[in-house]
Amino acid sequence: MYGPGVMLRHRIADRLREVTPTGDEKLLEALLTDIVNEIESDIDHQKLQAEDPRGLLAAVEAWASVASDVVAGFHSSDRPEAPKSVGLSPAVANTLRQITDQLRTPLGHAAKELDAMGYAISVGTPAAPLAVTLTWPVPPRVP
Numbered sequence: 001m002y003g004p005g006v007m008l009r010h011r012i013a014d015r016l017r018e019v020t021p022t023g024d025e026k027l028l029e030a031l032l033t034d035i036v037n038e039i040e041s042d043i044d045h046q047k048l049q050a051e052d053p054r055g056l057l058a059a060v061e062a063w064a065s066v067a068s069d070v071v072a073g074f075h076s077s078d079r080p081e082a083p084k085s086v087g088l089s090p091a092v093a094n095t096l097r098q099i100t101d102q103l104r105t106p107l108g109h110a111a112k113e114l115d116a117m118g119y120a121i122s123v124g125t126p127a128a129p130l131a132v133t134l135t136w137p138v139p140p141r142v143p
Helices: 006-022 025-042 053-074 090-113
Strands: 118-123 130-135
Touching (some): 025 090, 053 090
């Protein structure tokens, strides 16, 4: 798993610039669906266990950041044509959930190999749509 390449990130940014002025959440959902498909083609489930766990984690975080930037950019209040509504539509939230579903398996492999106690990938607000988290146990303090 490599994560999104430079050319893909540029292509997504170009599409976001086309989608954002319209305020059309269906176009946002379509762009996120394209990201789901790109993630699916990036993951080789047969090779996940052999991959470097830090590389897997970086790829997961990179994909999550791309999806997050798309949603945050679409909902940005810094632009004159800011959305007419707040929050995520159910369709956009569902598409973000598809992204988290795609990323959960590689994140789980990375967490296991990095001896993490737990991991999560969650959907949040338009300002921070996806969050990737690993947790490790904290050794008890010795007095």
